[in-house]
Amino acid sequence: MLSELLALVSARAGVDGAAWLDGACAGLSAGQGALAELFPAASRRVGRGPLGAASPREYWRVDDGARVALLLAASGREPTVTLAAARDLYFSGDAREKVGVLRALPWLDSDVAGDPAALATVLDAVRVNQGEIFEAALLDDGYGARHLPPHEFRKAVLKAVFLGLPLARIAGLAARADAELSASLLDYVHEREAAGRSVPVDLWAVAALHPPPGLVAKLVGLLEHPDSRHRAAAAHALRLAGDARARPFVADRAAREPDAAVAAALRT
């Protein structure tokens, strides 16, 4: 991972930035250099543009890559110490530094249960209002998606819905979703409907994994929504819910559905 990151950063940071990062990482690997001084300087040394990494890291910036590299270089010697240091860097960091720490956590923590320092970090991150910090904690291969305790994970997913973030970017969401999350999502739908507001279409596929009472009826109703995105989402969610009571309505709509993609979703 470290050499891969160094190559990516080098390709975009320019000669001086690349040399700075190589030198800093070599020093940290050898137990020299002050991580607390190198870490905040990374953005102005290597830049803040897109890193150009492959999925699921396509949203990383160059300075994210550099900061993760710095932490990986330091962790070669003492992983647990580095997790505590990473937590301290997070709590004293600006937004870019916080994102850098969060992106590094999955690589630093090999403990399946989650290291206490890493958990404290990610718990703070899912409570903040700053979008880029929350996203780095939860989305893509964010540490929170795997390690947040169930209750905190559900709250974070609900917050992602509230912020209008694409739920498909929460890695492993289907495996961690449960009946309690579905119930919360349906409550959210009711709250939105009572206020006369729209409901994000990607919510249904998550709620349908453990369908609470009333959900299937709502989805059946959505099959007649004038917007094809809602119909497609309903078709997909009904398939996941697997409730036989919906079948006649699905067949009926499939026979009349003008949108090819929605029709295909209804027939599967």
Added chain:
Amino acid sequence: MRIFEPHAHMISRVTDDYERMAMAGVVAVLEPAFWVGQPRTRVGTFLDYFDTLVGWERYRAAQFGIRHYCAIALNPKEANDDRVNEGVMAELPRYLEKDGVLAVGEIGYDDMTPREDRFFGEQLELAKKHGLPALIHTPHRDKKRGVERTMALLREVGFPMERALVDHNNEETVPLVIDSGCWLGFSIYPDTKMDEDRMVAILERSGTTRMIVNSACDWGKSDPLKVAKTAVRMRQRGFAAEAIDRVVFGNPVEFFAQSGRLDRAELEAGPDSDRELFEGNSVLRGQTR
């Protein structure tokens, strides 16, 4: 018109002020650390304040397309408070390495005490060590003598004059500071310090070189639109667009770019907000309608 507001204490202002500033042409603000009115009794309160300057205020500003930079320091008034002065000094180095920290400031004199002498001098040394310019407050009382003493200390420390912005000037201090080679800041206030008409008269008399105008808006009676209003007055008095741009944008950018941390291309490209497009990915935040 684009404005770099080089001195605004946004922590004391409401979010609506950011919105009004953005509509008046402000594309960037620099918030120097200062005395927040209520004396602080412990170092931790300063750290939370500094964290706000590099964190929350940046986020608040970005929502209106404004870039937020800051200057970090132990302010002159609280340099006299032994409960906090040395403890704050010990924490400054890690903040001075942070991105978006473009200067050490506000430092300088309030009452011209021996403690102020000591911490002013020590912070000028810190600025040299971290490669940062200095934003220097001058006293409200006995201003001329305060400015003279400031110049003397800058020379004693060997601080490069072109890396010092001496703020809150008035008619009496202008010749002194121009001769020194320092940059000149002017705080345009509703009642005190300097007003738009006097400011324009100074610019007519002394030119626009190294001249920087700010609102210094804070918890007192002040107005975050004073830089824009001064620009309007300059236009009414016949200043060319380039001269106005130099005073309200070009000069502060040139001064703070001496930090090596102000990316002009980035600044001219517009906001780095949470809402911006990143790799074509746009996410609408907050509740969708």
